Amino acid sequence: MSALEDIVVWVDGVGLLGPGMNDWAQGQALLRGEAAYEAAPTVLPAPELLPPAERRRASRIVKAALAVGLEACRQAGVEPGALPNVFAASGGDGHNCHALCELLATDDRQISPTRFHNSVHNAASGYWSIATGATPAAQVLGAYDASFAAGLLEAMVQVDASGQAVLLVVCDSEYPQPLHAKRPIQDTAGLALVLAPARSERSIGQIRMLRRDALQEKAPDQLSSAHPALAACVGSMPAMRGLPLLQILCSPGTERSVALEYFSPQSLVVTVARAEPA
Amino acid sequence: MSTPLALAAFTASSALGVGLAPLLSAIRQGRSGLKPCDFESAAIDTWIGEVPSVDEVTLPAEYRAYDCRNNRLALLGLQADGFEEAVRAAVTRHGADRVALVLGTSTSGILSAELAYRERDASGALPEWFDYRATHNTASLGSFVREYLGLRGPVTVVSTACSSSAKAFAAADRLVAAGLADAAVIGGVDSLCLTTLYGFSSLELTSPEPCRPCDEARRGLSIGEAAAFGLLEPASGAPGEIVLSGWGESSDAHHMSAPHPEGRGSKSAMRAALVRAGLQAGDIDYVNMHGTATPANDASEGAALTAIFGNKVPCSSTKGMTGHTLGAAGGLEAVICALALRHGLLPASVGTKTPDSSIPVELVMKAGEQRVLHHVLSNSFGFGGSNCSVILSRKDAP
Numbered sequence: 226m227s228a229l230e231d232i233v234v235w236v237d238g239v240g241l242l243g244p245g246m247n248d249w250a251q252g253q254a255l256l257r258g259e260a261a262y263e264a265a266p267t268v269l270p271a272p273e274l275l276p277p278a279e280r281r282r283a284s285r286i287v288k289a290a291l292a293v294g295l296e297a298c299r300q301a302g303v304e305p306g307a308l309p310n311v312f313a314a315s316g317g318d319g320h321n322c323h324a325l326c327e328l329l330a331t332d333d334r335q336i337s338p339t340r341f342h343n344s345v346h347n348a349a350s351g352y353w354s355i356a357t358g359a360t361p362a363a364q365v366l367g368a369y370d371a372s373f374a375a376g377l378l379e380a381m382v383q384v385d386a387s388g389q390a391v392l393l394v395v396c397d398s399e400y401p402q403p404l405h406a407k408r409p410i411q412d413t414a415g416l417a418l419v420l421a422p423a424r425s426e427r428s429i430g431q432i433r434m435l436r437r438d439a440l441q442e443k444a445p446d447q448l449s450s451a452h453p454a455l456a457a458c459v460g461s462m463p464a465m466r467g468l469p470l471l472q473i474l475c476s477p478g479t480e481r482s483v484a485l486e487y488f489s490p491q492s493l494v495v496t497v498a499r500a501e502p503a
Numbered sequence: 504m505s506t507p508l509a510l511a512a513f514t515a516s517s518a519l520g521v522g523l524a525p526l527l528s529a530i531r532q533g534r535s536g537l538k539p540c541d542f543e544s545a546a547i548d549t550w551i552g553e554v555p556s557v558d559e560v561t562l563p564a565e566y567r568a569y570d571c572r573n574n575r576l577a578l579l580g581l582q583a584d585g586f587e588e589a590v591r592a593a594v595t596r597h598g599a600d601r602v603a604l605v606l607g608t609s610t611s612g613i614l615s616a617e618l619a620y621r622e623r624d625a626s627g628a629l630p631e632w633f634d635y636r637a638t639h640n641t642a643s644l645g646s647f648v649r650e651y652l653g654l655r656g657p658v659t660v661v662s663t664a665c666s667s668s669a670k671a672f673a674a675a676d677r678l679v680a681a682g683l684a685d686a687a688v689i690g691g692v693d694s695l696c697l698t699t700l701y702g703f704s705s706l707e708l709t710s711p712e713p714c715r716p717c718d719e720a721r722r723g724l725s726i727g728e729a730a731a732f733g734l735l736e737p738a739s740g741a742p743g744e745i746v747l748s749g750w751g752e753s754s755d756a757h758h759m760s761a762p763h764p765e766g767r768g769s770k771s772a773m774r775a776a777l778v779r780a781g782l783q784a785g786d787i788d789y790v791n792m793h794g795t796a797t798p799a800n801d802a803s804e805g806a807a808l809t810a811i812f813g814n815k816v817p818c819s820s821t822k823g824m825t826g827h828t829l830g831a832a833g834g835l836e837a838v839i840c841a842l843a844l845r846h847g848l849l850p851a852s853v854g855t856k857t858p859d860s861s862i863p864v865e866l867v868m869k870a871g872e873q874r875v876l877h878h879v880l881s882n883s884f885g886f887g888g889s890n891c892s893v894i895l896s897r898k899d900a901p
Contacts, residue, residue: 329620
C-alpha cells in the first residue's frame with residue numbers, strides 16, 4: 226500500500242434483485258436501455274441452501290440476501306463460504322420489527338424467541354453464514370440511505386488491507402404500516418458484489434477510490450434512464466443506490482466517476498471502469 | 504509493520520456511574536451496579552444495569568431531532584472525562600475529514616419506536632413526534648455523534664449484536680491502515696429497551712438474580728446499558744501508552760442465538776487476534792471474557808479459552824458489575840481492560856460465588872488484586888455467530 230495509490234478492486238461477480246429486476250442479466254439489459262422496465266413486485270427465490278426449519282421461517286430480507294450473494298459468488302467462481310463478507314442495510318427485517326413493536330405495545334408482550342433473534346441487524350448475515358458455512362469475518366453495517374456507499378467503502382478497505390476477495394451484500398426489506406409511512410422503502414431489494422484485489426478472467430470491471438478526499442460535499446448521482454420508474458428505484462430502496470455504479474459497470478465507454486449517497490452532505494466518489502476484453 | 508494505534512483518550516459510562524472514576528473504584532472494590540428491574544413498564548423478574556441520570560440529559564436544540572434514550576446516553580458518555588474536548592483537539596490537529604467514526608450499537612433508539620407504537624392514532628398511524636431516521640434507525644447513533652462532534656471522515660455503524668463495538672476497533676484500524684483517516688473515534692452505545700428485556704426473557708436467558716458469570720449455579724444474564732468511547736491515534740511510543748495490538752474476527756456458521764458448543768468461532772477469533780498482535784497465548788496476562796453468565800455461553804467460551812490458554816491465564820467476566828451491555832459491551836470491556844493495564848489491576852468476576860468446575864479457567868475471584876499487566880485480551884460474541892477478540896497492550900519504556 227502506498228498513500229499515493231488509489232484503492233483498486235476488481236468486480237468479479239454481481240448479484241441484483243429488486244422490483245422488476247430478477248437478476249444481474251436482466252439488470253444489465255435495463256441499465257443499458259436495451260429492455261423496457263416493467264415495474265413489478267420483487268420476486269424472492271426460495272432459500273434452498275438453508276436447512277428446512279430455517280427455510281420455512283426465512284424472512285424476505287434473508288431470501289434477498291442469499292439470492293444476490295449466491296448470484297455474485299457463482300459469477301465470480303468462488304465458494305460462497307470461503308469469503309469474508311460485508312453486509313450493509315438501513316434496517317433489518319421490517320415485518321419482524323413491526324410485529325415486535327406491536328406486541329410490545331400490548332399488555333401481553335410474550336414475544337417469540339425466533340422473532341427476537343431475527344430482530345438483530347445482522348440476522349441476514351447470520352443466516353448467510355449458516356447457509357454457506359462461511360466462518361470468516363462478517364461485518365454488518367447500518368447506514369440508512371448511505372448503506373450502499375458505506376458497505377462499498379468498508380469492503381474496499383478490507384480488500385486493500387487483506388489482499389483477499391470480499392463479498393459485499395447490501396439489502397433491505399420494506400416496512401409494513403405504520404412504519405412504512407415513516408420509512409417508505411418501496412420493496413425488498415438486494416445488490417451484491419464480489420470484489421477482488423487483482424484482475425482475473427472473471428473480472429468485469431474496476432472500482433477505484435481515493436485514500437484522501439473520497440468523501441466529497443456533493444449530491445449523489447442519479448441513474449440516467451429513459452424509464453422514470455427504474456430511475457425512481459434508486460431513491461426508494463437503500464440497496465438500489467448502487468444502481469448508478471452498476472450502470473457504468475455494464476455500459477460501453479471510458480471510465481467515469483460516480484457520486485454515491487453517503488452521510489449528508491457528503492457523497493462517496495469512486496471511479497468505475499468496465500474491464501474491456503483483453 | 505505500521506505504527507500501531509494508541510488509545511489517546513477513553514471513557515465509559517455504565518450502571519457503575521458516569522465516567523472512569525466510578526468504574527475504576529468499582530473494579531478496585533468489586534462493586535456491582537446491578538439492581539432489580541424497574542425499567543419503564545417492564546414486568547420481568549430480573550436485574551438490570553441502568554446508567555444513572557440518562558433521563559435528565561438534554562440534547563442541544565440543534566440536535567433535538569436525535570432525542571432518544573440511546574443518543575442521550577451517547578451525549579452523557581461523550582461529555583465525561585474530557586473526551587469530547589480530546590476529540591475536538593484531534594479534529595483541529597488532523598482535520599475533520601481525517602477523523603473516522605466507528606461505533607457499535609445493537610438496538611440504537613428502538614425504544615422510541617416501542618413508545619410510539621403505544622400512541623398510534625385511530626387510523627393506526629404513528630405520532631408526529633416519532634422521527635424514525637434520527638432515533639430508531641441503526642445509523643442514528645453515528646449520524647448524531649458525527650454531527651455533534653463535527654466529524655467528516657468515514658462513518659461506520661457496526662451492528663453485529665453483542666460483538667458490535669469490539670468490531671469497531673478492527674474496522675477503525677483498517678480505515679487508518681488504508682490511509683482513509685489519521686485518527687478514529689471508536690466506541691459503542693446501547694441502551695435499555697423493551698425489545699431486549701422481553702427478547703432475552705423469551706429465550707429464558709434473563710437471570711432472576713444478579714448474574715453470576717461462570718458460576719456452577721448461573722441462571723442467565725443481567726441486561727445493562729453503556730456508552731464507551733475511545734480516540735485512536737498513531738502511537739507516540741510514550742511509556743505507559745495503551746495500544747491496540749491485535750484483533751480477530753470470525754463467524755460460527757452454527758446457530759442464530761446459540762454459541763457453537765466447543766467455541767469453534769471464538770477460538771479462531773482469539774487465535775487471529777494473537778497472530779495479528781505477534782503474540783503467543785502465554786504472553787496474555789488477563790482475559791476479559793464475554794462471560795454473559797448464560798449456561799451455554801460460559802461453557803462454550805470456557806472450552807475455547809482452555810483450548811488456547813490452558814488454565815494459566817487470569818480470566819474474569821465484568822458483567823456482574825455492569826450487566827451485559829450488548830452492542831456497547833466490547834467498547835466498555837476494552838475500557839475496563841485499558842484501566843486494568845494502566846493501574847496494574849486484575850478485574851474480578853463479581854457475582855460469581857462457586858466457579859463451575861467444568862470451566863477450568865483461572866477465574867479472578869478477589870477484587871483489587873494488583874498485577875503488572877502487559878497484554879490483555881477481551882472477548883465479545885454476538886447473535887448470528889459473530890465473534891471478535893481485541894488485544895490491548897501497555898507499552899513500557901524499553
